[in-house]
Amino acid sequence: MARTPWKIEWSDALSMENRQVDAEHQHFIRLVNELNEAISDQRRDRANVERIMVLILEDALTHFAHEELLFCETAYPGAEEHTQRHTELIGIFQQALKDIHHTESSRRWVEIGLTIKDLLVEHVVNEDRQYISYLRNNSDNTAPKGN
Ligand SMILES: [Fe+2]
Ligand SMILES: [Fe+2]
Numbered sequence: 447m448a449r450t451p452w453k454i455e456w457s458d459a460l461s462m463e464n465r466q467v468d469a470e471h472q473h474f475i476r477l478v479n480e481l482n483e484a485i486s487d488q489r490r491d492r493a494n495v496e497r498i499m500v501l502i503l504e505d506a507l508t509h510f511a512h513e514e515l516l517f518c519e520t521a522y523p524g525a526e527e528h529t530q531r532h533t534e535l536i537g538i539f540q541q542a543l544k545d546i547h548h549t550e551s552s553r554r555w556v557e558i559g560l561t562i563k564d565l566l567v568e569h570v571v572n573e574d575r576q577y578i579s580y581l582r583n584n585s586d587n588t589a590p591k592g593n
Contacts, residue, residue, distance in 0.1 A: 448547055452482035452556075452563055460570055462578040470509045471570055477502050478566055482559040489551060499543045502562070506532075514579070520584050522577050531573055535565060 454460075454475045461468055481498045504583065508533040517525035542558045549555070 447478065450485065453479055454563060454567060460567070462570075463580070464572060464578055467513070467574070467578065470512065471574075474502070474505055474509060474566060478559075478563050482563060485552075485555045485559040490555075492546070495546055495555065496543065499539070499546055503536070503539045504544065506536060510536070513574070516581060517577065520581055523579055524576060524580070525588055528573055528577060535569065538562075538565065549572055 450528055456472055456475060460471065460473070460475075477498060479504060481495065484495045484498055487494075496526060510529075514525070514532065516522070517528065522528070530588055539562070542562060
């Protein structure tokens with residue numbers, strides 16, 4: 447089967463083994479896939495691309511706030527750094543929304559979509575994994591692994 451380079455497939459590598467955080471990440475991934483699908487659509491429907499980008503921003507704000515609450519509850523030592531990264535990501539998403547609005551270049555849209563995808567995967571795999579592993583060792587707040 448031909449692979450779609452912009453598509454994020456959910457896999458165990460992305461799982462935090464925390465039901466709620468996984469559900470939020472899965473939702474986020476769906477939106478980012480939707481964004482890239484809209485970007486690669488020949489109709490180049492700017493309103494639709496912008497609509498999805500706004501949803502991504504809103505979703506990120508809610509999800510990051512939830513993670514930051516977990517940092518507080520568990521006195522996560524990496525909280526400051528991780529929260530700073532969330533702030534940077536929100537800034538990048540806001541800029542992406544502006545760029546989509548102001549550019550006609552389809553190549554630029556593709557770049558933006560791929561950047562958002564890469565940033566999301568990187569953040570989940572590197573930074574989120576660290577606090578989840580801390581959480582697992584410091585609270586009973588994780589969902590059972592299940593089989
Ligand atoms: Fe996250
Ligand atoms: Fe995070």
